[in-house]
Amino acid sequence: MSTTLHRYAAFGAALFIGAAGLSACGANEAEGGSGDSASGGDSQKIALLLPESKTTRYEAFDRPLFEAKVAELCEDCEVLYYNADQDEAKQTQQVDTAISEGASVIVLDPVNGAGAGGMVQSAQDSGAEVIAYDRFIAEADYYMSFDNETVGRMQGEALVEAMGDQGGILMLNGSPDDPNAAQFKAGAHSVLDGSNVEILEEYDNPDWSPENAQEFVTDQLSKYDTSDIQGVYAANDGQAGGVVAALTGGGFEPDALPPITGQDAELAAIQRVLAGEQAMTIYKPIPIEAEKAAEVAVALANGEDVGETTDYEGVPSFIFDPIVVTADNVADTVVADEFYPVEDICTDEYADACAEAGLS
Numbered sequence: 001m002s003t004t005l006h007r008y009a010a011f012g013a014a015l016f017i018g019a020a021g022l023s024a025c026g027a028n029e030a031e032g033g034s035g036d037s038a039s040g041g042d043s044q045k046i047a048l049l050l051p052e053s054k055t056t057r058y059e060a061f062d063r064p065l066f067e068a069k070v071a072e073l074c075e076d077c078e079v080l081y082y083n084a085d086q087d088e089a090k091q092t093q094q095v096d097t098a099i100s101e102g103a104s105v106i107v108l109d110p111v112n113g114a115g116a117g118g119m120v121q122s123a124q125d126s127g128a129e130v131i132a133y134d135r136f137i138a139e140a141d142y143y144m145s146f147d148n149e150t151v152g153r154m155q156g157e158a159l160v161e162a163m164g165d166q167g168g169i170l171m172l173n174g175s176p177d178d179p180n181a182a183q184f185k186a187g188a189h190s191v192l193d194g195s196n197v198e199i200l201e202e203y204d205n206p207d208w209s210p211e212n213a214q215e216f217v218t219d220q221l222s223k224y225d226t227s228d229i230q231g232v233y234a235a236n237d238g239q240a241g242g243v244v245a246a247l248t249g250g251g252f253e254p255d256a257l258p259p260i261t262g263q264d265a266e267l268a269a270i271q272r273v274l275a276g277e278q279a280m281t282i283y284k285p286i287p288i289e290a291e292k293a294a295e296v297a298v299a300l301a302n303g304e305d306v307g308e309t310t311d312y313e314g315v316p317s318f319i320f321d322p323i324v325v326t327a328d329n330v331a332d333t334v335v336a337d338e339f340y341p342v343e344d345i346c347t348d349e350y351a352d353a354c355a356e357a358g359l360s
Contacts (some may be wrong), residue, residue, distance in 0.1 A: 152187025
């Protein structure tokens, strides 16, 4: 994987400032999600709509990487940015605003992919083309994401291996409104259901929140002895953090936690992996996805060819490969790709764990 592709990803805020300096088109943050144009004129307008901010990747990586790449590729392009805060009705209004602002391309990561067809139709009726970003929308013109069933399968395989294919687990999935969550869940079940691991309780977290995950696991600790819970499937790192908080608050020692999975390679999760508090996470090189989305959006805005695609359920798509991260390969993945600098990972609290992993 090329380091160059990831060089923008030091941190979101710095990247956003840098993007504004790269080009007069810059990046337009819609105050209060309004999408008001900062520059006006005859610029090509590209709308980026993200679903929520509780998952740190969206504001820290997806948004600034996308904006920076658009600025690099297109001096006459303007990005209209919106975040729905997990509110489907709000996102519908934001799409309407983007249309009224004249967006010719809408990059949409839906709160509810299955219910996003109306938004897509409105955009297409206005003459805009829609890229379904990260979450599938059957009616979109294009789709890009990682192989989500493979993500779930990798998580399931890592958990079964860490548990020696035996014992009871709690299973925390993502939101039932998120089509990706269903794919992660299906991939994980394809492994877990064929193993000797027993799913004690399963929970579909309606907004992916760490708080809900912590509450769910805390409730289970009143039903099961700590010895009964020998692993936890957490569909993403935010939930994994809630799981760790619940377990350490409910009788588990921090250095004797059961194997816990995760996804998104959040900074706190990488630190937990190094410290032995989380067994693994899934690294989805967001720069590849965000920058490709920007490239396709600019091509569409300029009436150019988007390049070779693959078919995913009838939609021309770009599908990327996820990577399992454990303590053994942090240096070769997120550090080698400059996704996080070592000094951000290896704070004083994690100095010993970093030294053991060969990070300095």
